[in-house]
Amino acid sequence: MSQSDRSVRVRLVDVARVAGVSKTTVSDALNGTGRLPASTREHVRQVARTLGYRPNATARLLRSGHTRLLGLAAREYVETPWVYADLAYFSQLAIATTRVALSHGYGVVLLPTSGPEDCWLDIPLDGVFVVDPVEADPMVGDFLAAGVPVVSDRRALAEIGSAARETGRWVDFDYGGAVRQVLDHLEDAGAERIAVVAAEATACFHQQSVGAYQDWCAERGREPRIVYMPGPGVQHTLDAVKDLLAAPVPPDAIFTLVEVSPPLLLDTIRRFGRSVPGDLLLVCTTEDPAASYTDPPISTLSFLPVETAQVAVELLVDRLEGREGDPGRLLSADFQIRASSAFPDQRPPRPAVSPLTPG
């Protein structure tokens, strides 16, 4: 009731009154501004300390015109009950965003991805990073309309139109290209029946990666084999893989688009009586570093959450601090070819930086 109660909270004026000086003097003394005699400064500081004075952060913000707070929204993750899939990606992204932002002097707010209309606009943000936006994302639109700089996917910005020109910056991946790169590699390694494990989701990445797979199959007259997760959780993913393996004509390669524990996946396949890469080639979209320590090591496709965060924050900060900077950056996914998708005869695989098949 005493210290913490709002009505008893000591304000700048209280310090001024007790110290027998004006508000300005207190402000200057505490902030090291102005030109005060050391004695006054010390006296005021002493009074402030004994009174337990702490400046009101909100008032400072209003004065300064900025909040040094950045929003981070992952359109799929926060709302959903509990999604282990994709967790590693978002976690790494969130932590990295936070660290990079902090190094520039900004804090990060994890944003609601739904809720009462426009509720996110009540949060005092200097800028926002919207990861994996949905189509015609209203959140992106709202922030842009409110004049809050946004970094997001270029496509989401394009849908908005003119305002984006001024305020929006983008960081993109060529999701389709990355998927094709993996598929080409698997094809080169001899795979003829490539199955894909995906999630049903409206966000950018899911839509585009599945689309690219379907196109790729269509171009070759192959039948696409997509298993959609019926729900979140490890068990569902593993069940899906088992279903795939139990098919009358099982696939000879699996490419997971959702996050699965790579060692666990390998173990499941093995217990099902298949060997990797002997019977089955395997590539996982994952951020789990464990993938490179399994036996055999697993080929991975990564969308570089840490680099993404770094670029996004820098774009945002440049924009906020009035530097021109790039309008956006195109990042390349990181495809690491390892033994799990190696050529049966150990021939070195095609170079990782293969030219992408044109659309």
Added chain:
Amino acid sequence: MSQSDRSVRVRLVDVARVAGVSKTTVSDALNGTGRLPASTREHVRQVARTLGYRPNATARLLRSGHTRLLGLAAREYVETPWVYADLAYFSQLAIATTRVALSHGYGVVLLPTSGPEDCWLDIPLDGVFVVDPVEADPMVGDFLAAGVPVVSDRRALAEIGSAARETGRWVDFDYGGAVRQVLDHLEDAGAERIAVVAAEATACFHQQSVGAYQDWCAERGREPRIVYMPGPGVQHTLDAVKDLLAAPVPPDAIFTLVEVSPPLLLDTIRRFGRSVPGDLLLVCTTEDPAASYTDPPISTLSFLPVETAQVAVELLVDRLEGREGDPGRLLSADFQIRASSAFPDQRPPRPAVSPLTPG
């Protein structure tokens, strides 16, 4: 330069001027307060929309006296370069905190754990959750002194003293008890040389868990075997385990206190020529759901990040909204006994809820 530029940002007065009414009317019209004729209200709204008016979040905050923002600080994780260890724990905690906070109408700010003295006080927070505080944690002290309600470990609050009485709430685990529970179980299962994999860290959990292990060993006249991670990363952890196994008298049980990928750990042990649980019992402190899907399933100790987040946020929100509520809550770690630490002869293990050995 146009829409987004601060000097051109439309304010409440601008809307009032254009609509030909006063600030009050605009405010009422937009917020649904006051008693205006529907026509005025609609007219004002229309003008606001065409002008692209968005209220300034900071100004509202200053008026309302609260920010509906909660801080989350994990004293070990944010600052460190890149710690995969403990990631799952913190990620789950952060996501869960965010979701629970949102359901109460609060946003969550990930806080810097170091930086310019007191820098965290510049962020306008209604309350803070400090996870795994260090000894005599200055962050906890600062917030309490600033009159910002804190939820943290009870021990961190106790060190601060009287202010904590008013403003602090706690959520605790009996770390030592949980560690003892695992050790007792391993002993019952026949383990005589239990080794522990730990991290060097100053935070609460690490200090107490390692301390409990040492005490437990001392009580039995056993030699403690602790391997400290030389640094973060999967490789380090696996190397540490290999060192352990390569010892002249290798342990017959391993209990990891740092987060490792359970399937990967199992694989490493197996490739080293040891079987689990035949040659080696294994218990992992982890939040990775993969642990229960390996072969054999791995016994786990979990400190329930999701429940912790839930309790912490509720404590904080109760406090903020003037409800009395509990001063704190003691949670019990979740020890799941699985085949990796089963009795060699398959005898059912002692009940999970065994009485804890007194201090």
Added chain:
DNA sequence: TTGAAAGCGTTACCAG
């Protein structure tokens, strides 16, 4: 029904 004016707590600009 509407509007003027008084805050919210801070910082910044000028007189004195």
Added chain:
DNA sequence: CTGGTAACGCTTTCAA
């Protein structure tokens, strides 16, 4: 060197 005073942009009380 110091202290009034005016913003910052909004909400709310109180008169008209």
